[in-house]
Amino acid sequence: MPRKTKQPTPPVEREGSPWTGLWAVVTKEMADHMTSARMRILEVLIVLTAAGSVYSAMQQLRETVGQDPYLFLKLFTTARDPLPSFINFLVFLVPLIAIALAFDSINAEFSRRTLSRVLAQPIYRDALLMGKFLGAFFTLSLVLTAIWMLIFGLGIVGLGLPPSTEEVARSLWFLLATIFYGGIWLAVAVVFSIVFRQPATAALASIAVWLFFTVFWGILASLFAQTISPVQYGTMDEIIRQTETQIALSRLSPNTLYAESMIAILQPTVRTTSFLLPTQLEGAVMGSPLPLRQSLLLIWPQFTGLIAVTILLFALGYVLFQRQEIRA
């Protein structure tokens, strides 16, 4: 752990903009990412995944062509054994890509001993950290956008149908949410790259967090729910309360937030991300799709949650980095 010191007490007004040199850092970072071997491996991985899952989804969809008004969106959500659906793949893969892009963002500058040289240039630390984050963020966005277009292209060729405006709009929201889901894991990796001096440790720590939310959090959420809201007499009220607690807890995981918003945005017939009682469905036309606005309204909390967590984590990294001693 780096040594920390107290900042001087009187607030010192700094000269110039904290973002001086930001774009120099962003462009350099992006250039580094684009040319790195790491990135090529990830690209191959993700293109294979996209092609594989979309192909198998198309096989499945061929049988039902013409019956579904949102055929294109089905490309993202349809699974066929043995492959999971594309969004299930993304829940899994996007964090890995994000972590791979950012786990050594700060500590590698330390170990290459370039940090003090770069910070001796007329820029603030703000610009360096923000530049590192944005560089990785834009790279991630670029990759995800490329995949998104690839799927559309495959869809048009494979299904022989153009997507409707509504489908394009929905899938754009899907893209945006995916980017911010990646943003969370970027921020996690950046924070660990500030805390740990060894890139390997930072990578491992980030993966541990990811594994925790992917594998264990679901189990823990149901365990905690049983303790917090126990079912003692088996009444309906108790069961509902326990389920609600469990859902609330599981939403602490970015994976849940992302998966829920994806399902609601890509499957217009989904009316809730929680559960519905039969009484609440009175008057509803079952199976009829919701308009985009309503679907967005449904996932608005999840969506803003994803963005908020990204910003919070980045802010944490920011504070840690500002207080860090830069001498090795």
Next chain:
Amino acid sequence: MGENVIETFNLTKKYDRFIAVNNLNLRVQRGEVFGLLGPNGAGKTTTILMLLGLTDPTSGKVSVLGMDPSRKTLSVKSRVGYIPDTVGFYEELTARENLIYIAKLNGLSGNQAYQRIDEVLTRVGLHEEADHRVATFSRGMRQRLGVADVLIKQPQLIIMDEPTQGLDPEGAREFLELIRDLKKEGITILLSSHLLHQVQAVCDRVGLFHKGRMVLEGSVTELAKQVLGRAYRVVLEADGDKEVIINALKKIPGQVGVHAKDGKYYEVEAEHDIRPDVARAVVQSGAALLRLDVEAQSLDDIYARYFEEVKHAPQN
């Protein structure tokens, strides 16, 4: 001359309980080469980081080129070049690419940047290797690339932390030559080192650091006077009666010590150059003067003597 490029007033830096720099009052004048000397952990690097505004002082004031580095951070950093002790580059990029990044961070772009990069690479003799990856560079080449790196911003002051550490003798010599050239251009240089003879070779003045304090300051000759009590040591070889010669030498005004050495050798210590007096005294005593030489005081002696005294002095 006369204008202070660096000034610190009671500069102090504490890490928890450890005092890295203790009430430092440092003054470096425009155009001079100032050497920070001292063992590892004496506070040299911490001082340098505070001068650049990369670490905030616990108390005291810093003024670099008349500005406070923690307030006028950008102005100071765009005029001051810093070469860290082990200067690091992006290994997978070429020398030129590394410099382009730095040029961009300094707000240079396009032709202006390319032109200046060519200039500085030629300057440090790396023009041929400009498009080689830094991973293939030797330690000496990296160090020179470090100089090219700071020259991009056309600095008024260059701060070097242990610049010749790990260089082979030839590399170190070339590097010192480069420092002298920079001085000729009117660039003020502050360098820290514990390689004494190199510091002595290029520095106008030196400051000796010990436990966060600057315990001695001045030109090498001044330090020699302070620490060794003498500035000149005349060594001579003379043929004749030992007693007579020593007596004659002791009568010379200005001498502070006469020692007979092995064989025909004698040593006279003095506060100024007394070679003519020594020659005259030996000849007048009837002995034959075979050789006469003045030995310059070396920083090594001063350094060794100072720390010897510190070790023997009662702890306060």
